[in-house]
Amino acid sequence: MKPPYKGRGAVGNPDGRYNAWQYEPVDDGWEREDDDSPPRTEVSLERPRTVIARNDSPDVPFDRSLNAYRGCEHGCIYCYARPTHAYLGLSPGLDFETRLTAKPDAARLLRRELQAPGYRPAPIALGANTDPYQPIERRFRITRQVLEVLDEFNHPCTITTKSALVERDLDLLTAMAERRLVHVNLSITTLKAEIARRLEPRASAPHRRLQAVARLRQAGVPVTVMVAPVIPVLTDPELETILQAAAAAGALGAHYMLVRLPLEVAELVEDWLRAHFPDMADHVLNRIRDSRGGRANDPRFGHRMRGEGIFADLIAQRFRIAARRLGLDRPLPPLDCSRFRPGMEQLTLF
Template sequence: MPDPTVPPIRIKGRGSSSRPEGRFETTRREAEDDGWYRDGEPASPPATVVTEERARHVITRNQSPDVPFTASLNAYRGCEHGCAYCYARPSHAYLNLSPGLDFETRLFAKTNAADVLRVELARKNYRCTPINLGANTDPYQPIERRYRITRAVLEVLLAHRHPCTIITKNALVERDIDLLAPMAAQRLVHVFISVTSLDNRLSSRLEPRASAPHRRLGAIATLNAAGVPCSVLVAPIIPALTDHDIEGILERAAQAGAPTAGYTLLRLPYELKQLFEEWLATHQPDRAAHVLGILRQIRGGELNEPRFGFRMRGEGTFAELIRQRFYLACRRYGIGARAVGDLDTTAFSPPRPPSAQGELF
C-alpha cells in the first residue's frame, strides 16, 4: 500500500510515480531530499533511455489456454506507453529494474530482431504457427518511430508468407499499411487495437503515452478500409472506473468496421498491485476503495487470480455481469465475440538457412 502520510505526486506523461524494488531485489532504496531544490520547485521529469541489445532468440512459446496464440515476438523490453495497469510491468524485475518508472523509462530495443527471426524461421524443425506481436510490450510504442524494428519484422514475415497477429494501443500501426494490406490479402495478418476508455482525460493519466482513444478508433477504421482486418480489445476493463464505456467502445468500433471484439478484466500480478494502488491514490483517490473492493470480489478476495481460466475474466456476480454486457453489446452492434479470424499457415515459405559456402541458385 502507498504510505498514507506521503501525498502522491503525479509525473506528467508517466503512468507511475515511483520506483519500487522488484521482487528479486535484496536491497531497498528510499528517496532523500538533498536540498538542491527550493520549496515547490519540481525535480526534472524522468527521461526515456533506450539501450540497444542483440537478441539470441526472438520467438517465445507459451502453453497458456487463456490466449489465442502459442508463439510471440517482442521487439522491445519495457514500454514507453506507461499504462498504469500493464501486466507486463513485473517482467522488468528480471532485469534488476523497477516495474514502476523504470519499466516506462529504461527501455531495450532488440535491433537485430528481424535477422534473428529469419534464422529461426529457416530451421528444419520449425513449424509455422501465427506469431503474435505485442504479447508483452507494444510493438508500436513511440520509440518504434526511430528504430522501426516492428516494420523490419513485418517485412520478413511478408517475404516468407508467415501469418501474425498484432496487438497495439498506438495509431502508428497505420504507417505500415503498405505491408499489412498485402499480408491481409493473403490472410496473413489480423490487427487488434486495445481501447480502454472513451474519456481522453482519464486515458491521458491511465495510459499517458499511448494514442488517444479517438485516434485508436480512427486507426481501426483506417485499417479496415484498407482491407486489413482490425478488431477491438476492450482491455483491460477496470471495475468502477472504465466499465461504463463497454457498450460505447463496441458501438464506435462497430462503426469503424471492427469484425470481432474481445475483453479482459484487470489483473494485478506481483508488483503491479502496489503500483496500481499508488496510481489510484494519485489520480482517483475517491474511487480507490471501491475499485479495489470490486477487484477483490472478482479475484477470490485477492487483487490477482493466477489460475488459468479465471485470470482474464474473473468470477462472481460482477464478472458475470461484465460478461453478459459484453456479449449483448456485441450482438447489438453486429461484432463477432471471438478472438481471431482464420490465418493461413499453408503458404509459408521458409528462408534458406545461412550457408558458409554461399549459394549458386
C-alpha cells in the same frame, strides 16, 4: 504523496523484488530541493540468441510470440508486463516506462529461426507482452523489419497495439491481409481523454485508435477491438459505448479482459488511484478484489482474464449482449499457414 510526473504513468519507482537492497524514503525533517524534472526515456540494446518466445498457456490463442522491446513507453499503469522488469534488476514502476531495451537484430534472428529445419508455421503474436508500436518504434523500426520478413516468408501473424503508428505499415499489412496472413487488434480502455491521459499517458488518444481501426478496415485489413482492461468503476461503465464506437469504425470483432494486478502492479495501481482518483480509489480496489476471490490478483488459468463472482459475471453478460447486438461476436477468418515458404539464403560461390 508526491505529485505524479506529467506524461508518465507510475507515480513511484519501487525496487524490484530481486534487488539485493530495498530502499524506502524517510522524512528526516530537513528541507531540501529534489529533482522533480520528468525522467527521460533511455534505450539500451539487447542481443538475444533467439527471438521467438514459446508458451503453452490455455488462456491465450497462440503458442509463440515476438517482442521487439522490453519495457513500454506508453506507461499504462495497469500493464501486466511491468513485473518482468524486475528480472533486469529494474523497477516495475517508472523504470518500466523510461528504461527500455530494444532488439535491433530481431528481424535477422527471426529469419534464421524460420529457416531452421523442422520449423512448423503458426501465427506469431506481436505485442503479446509490450507494444510493438510504442513511440521508440518510430526511431528503431524493428517491428517494421519483422513484418518485412514475415511478408517475405508468407508467415501469418497477429498484432496487438494501442498505437495509431500501426497505420505507417499499411503497405505491408494490406498485402499480407490479401493472403490472409495478418489480424490487427486495437486495444481501447476508455473513450474519455481525461482518463486516458493519466491511465495510458503516451499511448495514442482513444479517437486516434478508432481512426486507425477505420483506416485499416478501409485498406482491407481484418481488425478487432480489445476492451482491455476493463477496470471496475473507473472504465466499466463505458463498455457498451466502446463496443458501439468500435462497430461504427468498422471493427469485425471484439474481446475484453478484466483488469488483473500481478505482483508489483497491485501496489503501483493503488498508488496511482490515490494520486489521480482519491475519491474512488477504495471503491475500485474493492470491486477488483470482489472479482478476484478477495485478492488483488488471481493467477489461475481460466480465471485470470475474466475473474469470478457477481461483478465479473455481470461484465461478461453485458459484453456478450452488446457484442451480439453490434455484430462483433463472430470469429475472424482463420489465418493461412499453408502459404509459408522459408526463404533461401543466397548461395556462396567458391
